[in-house]
Amino acid sequence: xxxxxxxxxxxxxxxxxxxxxxxxxxxxxxxxxxxxxxxxxxxxxxxxxxxxxxxxxxxxxxxxxxxxxxxxxxxxxxxxxxxxxxxxxxxxxxxxxxxxxxxxxxxxxxxxxxxxxxxxxxxxxxxxxxxxxxxxxxxxxxxxxxxxxxxxxxxxxxxx
Numbered sequence: 001x002x003x004x005x006x007x008x009x010x011x012x013x014x015x016x017x018x019x020x021x022x023x024x025x026x027x028x029x030x031x032x033x034x035x036x037x038x039x040x041x042x043x044x045x046x047x048x049x050x051x052x053x054x055x056x057x058x059x060x061x062x063x064x065x066x067x068x069x070x071x072x073x074x075x076x077x078x079x080x081x082x083x084x085x086x087x088x089x090x091x092x093x094x095x096x097x098x099x100x101x102x103x104x105x106x107x108x109x110x111x112x113x114x115x116x117x118x119x120x121x122x123x124x125x126x127x128x129x130x131x132x133x134x135x136x137x138x139x140x141x142x143x144x145x146x147x148x149x150x151x152x153x154x155x156x157x158x159x160x
Contacts, residue, residue, distance in 0.1 A: 002080070002081065002084035002157070002158055003079070003081065003084075003155065003156070003157050003158075004076065004077040004078060004080065004090070004156055004157075005076060005078050005080060005154065005155050006021060006023065006071060006075060006076025006078065006153065007021075007071070007075045007076055007151070007153045008020045008021040008071060008094040008095050008140070008150070008151065008152045008153075009151045010045075010149050010150075010151060011094075011095040011149065011150045011151070011152075012148075012149060012150075013054060013142045013147055013148050013150050014144070014147055015143075015144055015145060015147065017105070017141055017142075017143045018099075018102070018141060018142055018143075019065060019139045019140070019141050020042075020094070020095060020139075020140045020141065021071075021092070021093070021095075021139060021140040021152045021153075021154060022061065022064070022065065022069075022092070022093040022094070022103060022137055022138070022139040022140075023035065023091070023092055023132070023154060023156060024064060024090060024092070024137045025090055025135070026090070026134065026135065027135035033089065033158070033159060034132065034133060034134075035090055035131070035132045035156045035157065036129035036132075036156060037058065037124070037129055037155070038126075038129045038130075038155055038157060039121065039123045039153075039155030040056075040058055040110065040121050040122065040152070040155070041119070041153040042056050042119065042120060042121055042140065042142075042150065042152045042153075043118070043119035043151045044114065044116050044117060044118065044119065044148045044149065044150055044151075045148060045149040046115075046116025046117045046148040046149075047146065047147075047148070048116070048117075048146075051116045051145060051146050051148075052116075052145035053113040053114055053116060054113070054114060054116055054142050054144035054145070054148060054150075055111065055112075055142070055143045055144075056111065056112050056113075056114055056120070056140065056142055056152075057105075057108045057111045057140070057141045057142075057143075058109060058110035058130060058138065058140055058141075058154075059105050059106060059107065059108040059109070059110075059139060059141055060105075060107045060108075060132070060136065060137070061104060061105055061106060061137040061139050062103075062104045062137070063101075063103050063137070064137055065099050065104075066100050066101035067100035067101060069094065069095065069099055070093065070094065071092055071093070072094070075094065076092050076094075077092050080155075089158055090156070103139060109130050110130065116146070121153075123155075129157070132156075138154075140152040
């Protein structure tokens, strides 16, 4: 069990719903293996200060999506303690490539509107984390009225 993070940096949002960062809990993990998302951080580099705030969601996804999608080198999954293994049991996808098929969105346990020239996030209290079962996906998604550059970071624990 360990705590991990992953970062997707400087992603152009476009104006349609877009997955910025996705964490997968593979089916090959034991049935008891859960991951628990306990933190999210999102920032924007918008063009105008009076633009409509983008909607940010952390949502369950029923598919992995398709395309050549990988995080930039050194962006995750990264252990938050150097004594933990360098690679997590989870798999991470991000925006370094192009999604050719957007993942299918399911339930949305976290949603916020964030100013397009600002940032926001939170740590979820212990016991209230967003849990992800094996063979499941969770993603950070953005819907914006105008294209902004997005940086998103997720924090999760493995072994729940």
